[in-house]
Amino acid sequence: MIPPKAIIFDLDGTLIHSAPDLHAAANVALASEGRDPLDLDTVISFIGNGVDALIAKSLDVTGGSDAALHVRALATFMAFYTQNMTTLTKAYPGVIAALNDFRDTGIPLGICTNKPVQPARDICDQMGLTAYFADITGAQDGQARKPDPAPLLASIDNLGVDPAQALYVGDSAVDYHTARNAHVSFRLFSKGYLNDPLPDLSESDSFDDWAAHGIPLPE
Numbered sequence: 001m002i003p004p005k006a007i008i009f010d011l012d013g014t015l016i017h018s019a020p021d022l023h024a025a026a027n028v029a030l031a032s033e034g035r036d037p038l039d040l041d042t043v044i045s046f047i048g049n050g051v052d053a054l055i056a057k058s059l060d061v062t063g064g065s066d067a068a069l070h071v072r073a074l075a076t077f078m079a080f081y082t083q084n085m086t087t088l089t090k091a092y093p094g095v096i097a098a099l100n101d102f103r104d105t106g107i108p109l110g111i112c113t114n115k116p117v118q119p120a121r122d123i124c125d126q127m128g129l130t131a132y133f134a135d136i137t138g139a140q141d142g143q144a145r146k147p148d149p150a151p152l153l154a155s156i157d158n159l160g161v162d163p164a165q166a167l168y169v170g171d172s173a174v175d176y177h178t179a180r181n182a183h184v185s186f187r188l189f190s191k192g193y194l195n196d197p198l199p200d201l202s203e204s205d206s207f208d209d210w211a212a213h214g215i216p217l218p219e
C-alpha cells in the first residue's frame with residue numbers, strides 16, 4: 001500500500017465508541033412508547049445505517065412500528081441524544097495519537113458518517129476533534145447515504161484529492177461496500193461495530209488497535 005494523499009474516517013465505531021450514548025437514547029425513546037429496553041449489544045447490531053434504521057430496528061424487535069410511531073420515537077431519540085451525545089462516548093484508545101501523526105504529515109483528513117451531519121459536527125466539537133478535519137460529511141435529508149458512494153466521493157472532493165489516492169477507514173460492512181462502490185482503498189478497524197463478516201477483505205487490510213493501524217504515511 002502506498003501512502004495515501006488523504007484519509008477519510010467513519011465516525012461511530014471507528015474513531016469513537018459512541019454506542020453507549022446511542023443505546024441510552026434508544027432506550028429513552030422506547031420507554032416513551034411503553035417498550036422494553038434493549039441491551040447494548042443489540043443496539044450495537046443496529047448501528048451503521050443511520051439513526052432512521054436504528055429506530056426502525058429498535059421498534060421492530062420490541063413490538064413493531066408504524067409511520068407515526070416511527071416519527072415520534074425518532075423525535076424523542078434525537079431530543080435526548082442531542083443533549084447527551086458525549087456523556088458516555090469516548091475516542092478509542094490510540095485514536096488521538098494516530099490523528100496527531102496523520103496531521104503532522106500535512107495530508108488532509110475527513111470524516112464520512114451516516115450519523116446526521118449536525119450531531120456529527122457537534123460531537124467532534126465536544127470531543128476536541130474538529131480541528132483535525134478539513135471536512136465532516138454526514139447524513140442529510142434527501143441525500144444518499146453510505147453504502148452509496150456519493151457521500152464518500154463528496155468528502156474526498158472537499159479534500160481536493162483524487163479518489164484513487166484516498167483511503168477510507170471504517171468499522172462496518174457498510175463502510176467496506178461504500179469504499180468498494182467509490183473505488184477507494186479501505187482499511188477496517190475490527191474492534192468497532194462490525195455486524196457482518198467481510199469474507200473478501202484480506203487480513204492485512206484490517207487492524208484492531210489504533211496504536212498499530214498500519215497506514216503508511218508520507219515522510
Ligand SMILES: O=C(O)COP(=O)(O)O
Nearest residue numbers: 011012048049050113114
Ligand atoms: O449512525 C450510524 O448508524 C452509523 O454512523 P457511522 O457511519 O459513523 O458508523
Ligand SMILES: [Mg+2]
Nearest residue numbers: 010012013171
Ligand atoms: Mg461506523
